[in-house]
Amino acid sequence: MPIVGFFSENASIELQKEWEKRLQIHCSLIKLVPLLSKEAEQAQSALLWKPPLDRLKELKNLQGLISLGQGVDHILKNNSIPINIPIIRIVDPYMAKSMSHWVVLSVLNFVRDTYGYFDQEKNKLYKSRKELNFLSLKIGIYGVGAIGSVVAKDLYNLGFQVEGWSRTKKEIEGINCHYGKDCIEELIKNCDIHVCLLPLTPLTTNIFNKQTFAKMKSGSCFINAGRGNQVVENDLIENCNSGHISSAILDVYRNEPLPKNHEFWEQKNIRVWPHVAAETNPQTAAKQIANAIKCIEKGELPPNTIDRNLGY
Numbered sequence: 001m002p003i004v005g006f007f008s009e010n011a012s013i014e015l016q017k018e019w020e021k022r023l024q025i026h027c028s029l030i031k032l033v034p035l036l037s038k039e040a041e042q043a044q045s046a047l048l049w050k051p052p053l054d055r056l057k058e059l060k061n062l063q064g065l066i067s068l069g070q071g072v073d074h075i076l077k078n079n080s081i082p083i084n085i086p087i088i089r090i091v092d093p094y095m096a097k098s099m100s101h102w103v104v105l106s107v108l109n110f111v112r113d114t115y116g117y118f119d120q121e122k123n124k125l126y127k128s129r130k131e132l133n134f135l136s137l138k139i140g141i142y143g144v145g146a147i148g149s150v151v152a153k154d155l156y157n158l159g160f161q162v163e164g165w166s167r168t169k170k171e172i173e174g175i176n177c178h179y180g181k182d183c184i185e186e187l188i189k190n191c192d193i194h195v196c197l198l199p200l201t202p203l204t205t206n207i208f209n210k211q212t213f214a215k216m217k218s219g220s221c222f223i224n225a226g227r228g229n230q231v232v233e234n235d236l237i238e239n240c241n242s243g244h245i246s247s248a249i250l251d252v253y254r255n256e257p258l259p260k261n262h263e264f265w266e267q268k269n270i271r272v273w274p275h276v277a278a279e280t281n282p283q284t285a286a287k288q289i290a291n292a293i294k295c296i297e298k299g300e301l302p303p304n305t306i307d308r309n310l311g312y
C-alpha cells in the first residue's frame with residue numbers, strides 16, 4: 001500500500017482528506033499520512049507545499065517528493081534534498097488556464113483603467129477617462145512554459161501584441177519569441193505591460209531590479225505571478241512612487257503572507273493579491289499525482305520530474 005507523507009502549509013486535516021479521496025479514485029490503495037506523524041517514517045513519497053525541510057531529512061524511506069504546485073522552489077529552497085531523490089511537479093492545463101484568467105483580468109483592469117472608474121463611481125462622477133489603444137500595446141511574457149505559453153496565446157487572441165521570453169528557443173503561433181539571457185532586453189525595452197511567470201532559480205532571483213525597471217518604458221505596467229524573490233521590492237516601490245511604473249499587480253512576495261506593515265499595502269498603484277492567481281485543483285491534478293506515487297513505488301521516474309541542474 002503506498003503510504004504518502006502529506007504537508008501543505010496552514011492546511012486543515014480536511015484538505016488532506018480531500019486529496020486522499022481524489023487520489024484513491026485513481027489508486028484505491030494510496031494512504032495519506034501527516035508528514036509530521038510517526039507513520040510518515042514508512043512513506044516512500046511525500047506530497048508537499050512549503051514543507052519543514054528538516055523533517056524530510058528524518059524520513060529515510062523517501063524516494064520521491066511531489067510538489068502540490070507547479071513550482072518547486074519551496075522544496076529546493078535550502079538545497080537540502082539529495083540529488084538522487086526525484087522532485088516532481090504538477091503540470092495541469094486547468095492551472096495554466098486559471099492563471100491566464102488572472103493575467104487577462106489584470107491586463108484588462110490596467111488597459112480599461114478599472115480602478116480609476118471605481119474611484120469615480122464612489123464620487124458619482126460620470127465621465128470618460130483616457131483610454132489606451134490596445135492595438136499598440138505590447139505585452140512581454142517572461143517565461144513561456146506550461147503556464148506562460150497559454151497566457152501568451154490567450155492575450156494574443158484578445159488582440160494584443162505579445163512577446164515571449166524563455167531560456168531555450170520556442171515557436172508559438174502569433175507570439176514573437178525571444179530566448180537567452182541577453183534577449184530579455186527586447187521585452188524590457190519594448191513592452192508596455194510586463195508579466196512575470198518564471199520559476200524561481202538562481203538565474204531568475206532579483207531579475208526585476210533597479211536596472212531592469214529603469215530600462216522599461218515610462219508608464220509601464222508590471223504584473224508578477226512567478227515568485228516574490230524575482231523582484232527587488234524596494235526598487236519596485238521606488239518606481240511606483242515616481243510613476244515610472246504606473247501600475248503593479250502582484251500575487252507573490254518575498255515574504256508570504258505579506259506582512260501587515262509592508263509598504264505594498266499602502267501604495268496606491270500597487271494591487272496586492274494573496275498568492276491565488278492559479279491555485280492547485282485536486283479534481284484536475286489528482287490523476288497525475290496518483291501516477292507519480294505509483295511510479296515512485298515501482299522505482300520508475302515519474303513524468304514532470306524536474307531537472308535538478310536547472311532548478312525547475
Ligand code: NAP
Nearest residue numbers: 070071143144145146147166167168198199203226277278
Ligand atoms: P515551466 O513550464 O517550467 O516554464 C518556465 C518557463 O520559464 C520556461 O519557458 C523556461 O524556459 C523559462 N525560464 C526558466 N528559467 C529561465 C531563465 N533563466 N531565462 C529565461 N527563461 C527561463 O513552469 P510553469 O509551469 O509555466 O510555471 C512557472 C512558474 O509559475 C512556477 O515555477 C511558479 O513559480 C509560478 N506559479 C505561480 C502560481 C501562482 O498562483 N502565483 C501558480 C502556478 C505557478 P525553457 O522553456 O526554455 O526552459
Ligand code: GLV
Nearest residue numbers: 068069070071072
Ligand atoms: C503556485 O504558486 C504553484 O507553484 O503552483
